[in-house]
Amino acid sequence: MATVLRSLYCLIILYVSNSPLAFSQKENQFAYHGFSQANDLHLGGIAEIHPNGLLQLTNLSKQQVGSAFHRFPLNFNTTSSGATSSLSFSTTFVFAMVPQEPHNGGHGIAFAITPSMDFTHAEAAQYLGLFNNSNDGLDGHRIFAIELDSVLSLDVKDIDDNHVGVDVNYNLTSIQSAHATYFSEKEGRNISLELISGNPMQLWIDYDEAEKLVNVTLAPARMSKPNRPLLSTPTDLSQIILGPMYVGFTSATGTVVSDHYILGWSFNRSGQAQSFDVSSLPRLPPRRERKEKPGVMTIISLIAAAVVLVTIIGAAYIIRRKKYEEIREDWEREYGPHRFSYKNLYKATKGFKDEQLLGAGGFGKVYRGVISSSNLQIAVKKVSHDSKQGMKEFVAEIISLGRLRHRNLVQLLGYCRRRGELLLVYDYMPNGSLDKFLYSNGRPSLDWLTRFRIIRGVASGLLYLHEEWEQVVLHRDIKASNVLLDAEFNGLARLCE
DSSP: OOOOSSSOBBOOOOOOOOOOOTEEEEEEEESSSOOOOOTTEEETTOOOOTTTTTTTEESTTTTTTTEEEESSSSSSSSSEEEEOOOOOOEEEEEEEEESSSSSSSSOEEEEESSOOOOOOTOOOOGGTTTTTTTTTTTOOOEEEEEEEEEEEOOGGTTTOOSEEEEEESSSSSSEEEEEEEETOOOOOOOEEEEEEOOOOOEEEEEEETTTTTEEEEETTTTSSSSSSSSSEEOOOOOOTTTTTEEEEEEEOOOOOOOEEEEEEEEESSSSSSOOOOOGSOOOOOOOOOOOOOOHHHHHHHHHHHHHHHHHHHHHHHHHHHTTOOOOOGGGGGGGGGOOOHHHHHHHTTTTTTTTEEEETTEEEEEEEEEEETTTTTEEEEEEEOOOOOOOHHHHOOOOOHHHHHOBOOEEEEEEETTEEEEEEEEOTTTOBBTTHHHHTTTTTOOOOHHHHHHHHHHHHHHHHIISSSSSOOOOOOOGGGGGOOOTTTTEEEEEOO
């Protein structure tokens, strides 16, 4: 799904290099202390190497991709002379993400292992130069990546705009992610790090084939490796890392931009990756100077102009505020990520105009919408209510249902409340309900293979509700009008009201 605002990711991609001038190498390990003579690096997109050896993946150009791969692949999980090579590996690198504006950068860097370094059709922003809006989520893409993500993207289910995630196989929805922190021995707790602070940081990635465990550890660049990882993820990479695989880095910009740098990188398939003398690594360019602060007279003029503007627009603001007024209570804070603002839903549905209407019934009306910040297509159901009694328990049930995850259940994304009105937000299903195809009214009829796939999908969703989720959920209203079809005509059961 294409987006307007997309996440900048730090994609870290493992690779082997043979340049004797750029790094020291043995059969299963290498180390770059800067990249000034890294002749075996394949640079793609806008990536470049500075004269001092600093590898820059992206600059302040919008919607661009940069990558750096070693030209020769590593042979993972292969058999030679009767022995099978190990999949275990250890790698570490020092990186820096310098935003154009403080606290407002994108989208990130990623470390990845991939069977090809041809990313001709990959897109920028949240696709990180690895996928595009048509192949993200498709089987067959054997890629392992660790993302350093500084932009929140709803379509890939990011937890926040400052996290590290483990991406496996065929898309950029992380199997596990965590807010960017490091463990301090001195203070005995995790301390937060801002990925786009512009300060060098170091990331360690260790995979143990025997335990099938990925450990990811983050810390400031001048600090030794913490003894507690940020992420410890059980993962079997034996079906993903097969045969020759390329390693390297990719990064992408979106509508917000950052300079993304790699200062040093080491890799080892037979032990711990070599550590760095951070003081000997290439230095980052000087920080851009901020614009000078305005003088006293300028400030006075601006204040006077602001007073006039406030006087003029005050009444208009009050009217506009009434237009988007919501009901918010203290107990809703715990459900923050699931609460949509009415203003965003109003704009997404073009003011709930009739042209956006998908359907109507005793439950209310359903409108199609698009969240402009992420280009996420949604369906918004407006339900009338006239009482606060039981509302807290009802919202808690909504959030609980929102945790349901199954490919044959329409995803309940969240809610919004106004006086006398409750709005429920779902994933949008482009082909509408099944009854419109069964009683076609001019639509093409469904062949029996498609009908069987729809029936099987609905049955799979009901099995999940009745037996596989953490608690039993009874749907109670299965009928053709409550079975929605996605773009591939998979049957998805609409959640019970």
